[in-house]
Amino acid sequence: MKKIVPGLLTAALLLGGLESCNNKLNVQPVSTIDSATAFNNSSDVLAGLVGCYAGLQSTNLYGGYLQFMTDLLADNGDESFVGTFTQPQEAQRKTLLITNTQVSATWLSAYDVINRTNNVLANLGKLDTPAQQASVEGEAKFIRSLMYFDLVRAFGKAWNDGTPTSNLGVPLVLTPTLSVADAQQVPRNTVAEVYAQIITDLTTAEAKLTTGGSLNAFSATRYACAGLLARVYLQQNNYAAAAAAANRALASSSFGLNTFYGENFGYSTTNVATATVPINTSANTREDIFTIQITAQSGSNQLNTFYARNRRADVTVQPQFLGLFETGDTRASLLTTPTASVPAYTRKYDAQYGNIKLMRVDEMLLTRAEANFRAGGTPVGATPLADVNAVRTRAGLQPLASVTLAQILKERRIELAFEGFRLGDLKRNQESTTDPLSNATIPWNSPRLVFPIPFRELNVNPNLKQNEGY
Template sequence: MKKILPGLLTAVLLLGGLESCNNNLNVQPTSSIDSATAFSNSSDVQAALVGCYAGLQSTNLYGGYLQFLTDLIADNGDEAFVGTFSQPQEAQRKALLITNSQVSATWLSAYDVINRANNVLANLGKLDTPAQQAAVEGEAKFIRSLVYFDLVRTFGKAWNDGTPPANPGVPLVLTPTASVADAVPLPRNTVAEVYAQLITDLTAAEAKLTTSGGLNTFSASRYACAGLLARIYLQQGSYAAAAAAASRAISTTARLNAYYGDNFGYNLATNSASQLVGNTAEDIFAIQISAQSGSNQLNTFYSRTRRADVNINAQFLGLFETGDSRRTLYFTTAGVTYTTKYDALYGNIKLMRLDEMLLTRAEANFRAGGTPTGPTPVADVNTIRARAGLPALTAVTLAAILKERRIELAFEGFRLADLKRNTETTIDPTGAAVAWNSPRLVFPIPLREINANSNLVQNAGY
């Protein structure tokens, strides 16, 4: 993994220059610790696992930028970025540059987390008990799979675009990179190879976490593993498997919050959000944000109380039926509408909730046909509509399911993947049509990576 190279080389140069200095200055750099020292006992491995979760909090990943940029590049007029930052502007124009610093930072942060997870998995034998080994292995594989899934569907073609066994995905790195010598310049694995690895790892992780983890904690659980499998199968068009996985993710102890805004700490009476929003009974997996840990970049860009860089357009607001309580999370002032989903400065970023799994199961069962896994599609959709204060449907169509999904999960990072798997056309800010399989909707491999690794092949169109 290339991210460590600059730090390692800098350390070597600094140490070389200090040879003639006082021995008191010849200390080990605190930013680089030998793995034998860093993973000497069970507590060290468990601490390293916590470090994997901390890596997920990066602003370049699930701290906000990953969801934000993918939504902008997919947008067909629902939102408008009106800020001055060039990286989001490129995304909204569907004209990312290979030098886009945020795209590069996302790649680097992703492989940093992958390397952290690989280090944990390489040291499972140092854990005290088999139960600890099973739990830590399951959580580490979930984390690695979560990152790889978003990498492959952002930097590679969609599963339904061309031939997955031939389409380049991203490099699969499954062992730790501890030194310059370990940094092998790997080529890109195919999209099919990455998906296969994800399904293998998550299937194992779900089994490992059968008696470990749980809902509403910061750690991954078997329900989170099943939920991520449901996403993968839905993206592949494996609908029966997606419905079954979504059903496993829907725990009997999970429940929808009474009000949709409770997911985001929004108080309808005061038209404001709490500054600290934790997990709720609806959450399956969330990124933990607090004043001491993590940063919510979605708050930075979307909130009307911060930069207020994103306006919500009339096109999106027109999707709501009369009486839909989800509409209350869109606040208009001086003729401009903002979403209040991210008004909480330290609001946890919800990555996987019960509502997503209900809609995934409804869609997968509808597309698969035959006897549904769990409740019927119309029953699952009506569960979502009942919470929103809407009347029940007597029958459901695919369009109705997708509309509920678009409203329910709006501006949470789902739009690009949904657009591609549903082969929807989007538009750029000029109004020109952009096909679902356009190279403009695939992130470029960062120039920094191409320069450092001659085995990497750039995406088409860049």
Template sequence: MKKTFYTLGMALFLAAPLTSCDKKLAIDPVNNVNADKALETSSDVEAALVGTYTGLQAVGSYGGYIQLTSDLLADNGEESFVGTFSDPPQIFRKNILRDNGFVSTIWINAYSTINRANNVLANIDKLDSSAKRSRVEGEAKFIRAALYFELVRLFAKDWSDGTPSANPGVPLVLTPTKVLDASSQVKRNTVAEVYTQVLADLTDAETKMKAGGALPAFAANSAAEISTFAAAGMLSRVYLQQNRFPEAADAANRAIAGPFSLTSTYAAEFRSGASNTTEDIFAVQISAQSGSNALSTFYKTRGDVSIEDKHFNQYGTTDERRTLFTVTSGKRLSGKFDAVNGVGSNVKVIRLAEMLLTRAEANFRAGTTVGATPLADVNRVRARVGLTPLVALTLPAILLERKLELAFEGFRLGDLKRNKESVTEPLPGTAVLPWNSPRLIFPIPKRETDINPNLEQNEAYK
């Protein structure tokens, strides 16, 4: 596999720190360690890891843009963007301009955070114990892998679309970038190369974090820190996207084996405020001082996303998830991400219900019963929201349960592509786009291709 260094001119220099939300981090110096700063001590490296976590908190990452934009791009008449922002409607209509601000922010934030992770990994030997070295290396590799997985799914063809070893993915940058020069004019690695790196990082992370060590100072509890269970959970997502069902079932089963349980109600999982729940395998921490949960803003506070009858009517009349929708000024809104005390709740990145549904689907497709039967896993999720148990199971029933349980959490685009589902263009509403349409891929941001002539633009945007 080819190593590359990126210009990613803007992302780089980390200096463009993520988004305006990051300015709030200045109140806590440990969260503001520059990624290009020379790390000299064990404490420096641990502080740099904390700074890497802040990249995941940003609105351009798991703070909201990744989930919102991927769901809007995959929408098939089940939601509409009715807000005043100019960039999301382009994504919703599948007519994205190369200078789309939301798309650019995702790219910039991801590479800035990856560079922070690379800086931590380059200084692992400075940590003062083997346990710390294992833990910190595992966490940094998880962050790098998770963001490369998001990037390759948003900015490149799906794994099942053509030949992954030939299709352009995204540039892989595996060492810290501190100086921009001619070597920064990189090409895109292939989709296969990116997936190979993602799987290698996550596999290593799962192993390394078993060695554990004490939680970092900022971790209020285990869900605030990336763990071996989180690595297994992310591995299950990657394997599912590749249609590697036995591996997906095994990885999900390892994640489920952790000390997790479903919350008593669906609402309790998403309205936990700054607290994590028993269901959270990994959650991005949000407070008035740090991080962003823009999902509560887009889906409820501002009312930017209206939920259509086509989606709402799929919930059974006794389904608790149905009760979280409200109608305001003629728009049906989702209250799933309601703010608590004026602050968005922690963002649930990996949770137990997802793992149960992944294990169910992967086992069903593979004809296996790793950990539990597919029927038992699906009924466990249904029971929590007040639905009667199914007595028999079909693949469409599993996929429907997954869609409703994980609604608005950023899963639709990946699921649409791996299941080869088409979408209808919302305006004028007649063109049907197949799952592998070039318009269901983000453009490489214009500022990137302007800076780097070696960075090939995606087909729909040339």
């Protein structure tokens, strides 16, 4: 009879049991997909592109915080944050902390979207046709450019503030980040390098989408690429290029101004004065060039949460802004009427699930007007006077006989108010703002008007340098 050693038998049984347990415990997660199998075919890549668009809906990006926080940071008396959240209070007071969670969340969400686009771009070869490859490449590069443009403007100095070839912007990450180690070692590129990459991507995207893409406000088109290029060139004070790009953005006969300004925000001509909420909370219009789609099931409109008088009503419109309107300006109907005890509010975001109109025809008309005016010479597309009068006439105002730069900028300030344009416009026009507590003047190039690099990012990435003043 063979002798069985109890200790060895126990060990053998334990080892066998451990192997069985390991097999049971080694379960593939059902909520994520391994990078090795995520992009196997054309359908996977197209699904990845949809994920890029979904990322833009984030509360931390165009779902609200990006526009909301930058507008508050720039504000010099047009609006006032009266809520209790400390993060927006810091923005309005121009005293952002490196631990501001909304600033940190914007950084994280933006780089998440950038990584999604990089994964799509790395797998273009798996698409079925060259036409598909061109279209998907163009759309992904548009989204990546959109993210980098708003990141570099928020976290870096303005293009016209010092030397962009030495001023630090944000890290350029152009390939998929597959490990934590990859992400930890990325330094900040210069402002000039980031702008150069944006222009390269958008130029490529506009060319790729000449035959690809579809003309709708949901997906990026060549017109949206041209419109974003117009923004970039305007920020660089490259006025001739900005005018040309804005003109290309307006080139489709499918685009045009809505009859009534309120249609951009879900109102009709007949219901804006009496409706509690807009009658149409989702549909795009002929004025939309690129829109963030929001539904009850997808996306978030935090602009509704903060601005709408029937939600938190955290942002009030101040008399300074109300005083900009001429008598008869129908755009004023998108503001509530203040009383002795109740301030005014904007009605742009009354629809809880209203789409966020990120790029419209009116912006491009005013961009073309300003750029043509500043560039001088023969105007591209239309005269500055004609473009400004198109916007004014739609607002129920008399057309001007002649136009000045101040009038163009005033129309832009009214037309695009509370939509995230104020900080970029303030800096490129070198306008000062005001400390709401001390009433002291804050110059346009103050470090207080630049987002800090988030504290958590500095902790995990030793190659990142903090902005001046933090």
